[in-house]
Every structure is written in structure tokens, then in C-alpha cells.
Amino acid sequence: MKREIMIEGMSCNHCKMRVENALNNVAGVHSAEVILAEGKAVVESDSSLSNQQLIEVIDDAGYDVIEIK
Numbered sequence: 001m002k003r004e005i006m007i008e009g010m011s012c013n014h015c016k017m018r019v020e021n022a023l024n025n026v027a028g029v030h031s032a033e034v035i036l037a038e039g040k041a042v043v044e045s046d047s048s049l050s051n052q053q054l055i056e057v058i059d060d061a062g063y064d065v066i067e068i069k
Helices: 013-024 051-060
Strands: 002-008 029-035 040-045 064-068
Touching (some): 002 051, 013 040, 040 051
16 A cells, blocks of 8 residues: 655655654555655555554654645
């Protein structure tokens, strides 16, 4: 399942790597790529992984989720 997650608060490459690493360490995530210029992460994951779980991981990394498509 592919999801686009709009994230607020990322401003540099360190932010990008922090969010990517956090997402890629979640069981059920196959890949996560942050596109800093667009303020979003593209995540491929199992459909059993809920949006809420992804929101919590990003929140724990210190950033805010605006929307998940």
C-alpha cells in the first residue's frame, strides 16, 4: 500500500534522514522516502499498518503530520 504523508516542520537534510530512518524502522514498512522540497514522505507498507501508527512514529521523531493520502 502506497501512502503520501504531508509533514510539517522538516527544514533540512537532517530532518529528512530522521523521518526516513524512523519510518524505515517500523515493522510493515517496505520503503520510505522523504521529499524535503515537497514536505512529504512516500511510504510503501503493508495494508495492516494503520495511518495512526505512522502518525505516531513521525510525531515521536518530532514532526507533525498534516495529511495522509
